[in-house]
Amino acid sequence: MLVVSVLLALIALVSALRSYDLENDWKQFQLAYNRNYTNRAELHYRKEIFNKNLESIEKHNEAYEAGQQSYMQGVNQFTDLTFEEVQKRLLGYKGDMASADSSVDLDILKVNDEDVPDSLDLKEKGYVTRVKYEGRCSSCWAFSAVGSIEGQLYKATKKLVSLSEQELVDCSKSNSGCHRGGSRRRAFEDLKEIGGIALEESYPYEGVDGECKFEKEMAVAEVTGFKTLLKDESELKKAVATIGPISVSVQATDNFIKYKNGVFYDSSCYGERTNHMLLAMERIIGAVRIIGLLKIPGMIVGVKMGISE
Helix, strand or coil: CHHHHHHHHHHHHHHHHHHHHHHHHHHHHHHHCCCCCCCHHHHHHHHHHHHHHHHHHHHHHHHHHCCCCCEEECCCCCCCCCHHHHHHHHCCECCCCCCCCCCCCCCCCCCCHHHCCCEEECCCCCCCCCCCCCCCCCCHHHHHHHHHHHHHHHHHHCCCCCECHHHHHHHCCCCCCCCCCECHHHHHHHHHHHCCEEECCCCCCCCCCCCCCCCHHHEEECCCCCCCCCCCHHHHHHHHHHCCCEEEEECCCHHHHCEEEECCCCCCCCCCCCCEEEEEEEEEEEEEEEECCEEEEEEEEECCCCCCC
């Protein structure tokens, strides 16, 4: 009887400590991300989602520590949201229907694998601006497109400037702004039609749909054309090494949203549908990062999405 009593006491203590940890984690999350819920019902609902996501994160990280996973997950500003809510708020990429043949100038990519550098970090080389936050706006398509333009502008001028995503949100009429998202192909086409893109400081990001305020004299760069790569890992590797940051689309899953660090791989990806856009900007020999169905040997993909650095 004494042994049973002691055992029950230990179980109760472990349960109490776990409850304390969960409550502490929940309070720390609310402070870190400035959460102020409208009423007790919403607070209770968000807490349940947070606890469920935290349990999933901890289970995944136990597998990581055991060598069964290649990346860690962590709490971030999405941990009190369901994946369906994140999809609705942020994953606004509308797929581009590209032809089977690449429209890229093949001479650009006529590079032998051995001629591609073993290590390349375009951020260190000056091609990439700071990580930007899209907020509660499905504008990943605009951030990805603008990031690739910033890289090409640096390549041409050796001056890194931050360009305006808000201009695309407001002025790209063939896309759907914040609420229904868009595509990089239509973004590039609209910028050609509009007559250029402004600096971020001239047309700052607000993360909401607005009236187009762009005027021709605001333009600091013009889009004269764009190319589409084949779905080929080797070609993408060469393109990043020889051309610069590349706008890519991926399939962002629930696991993707919880990503913290490491080499990302998700076996739950399915089909060829993509829902989020990123900027491929780095290549490190020996690593394989797989995001969605995009297997990129040696690539580190910069996520310009809203996850804090």
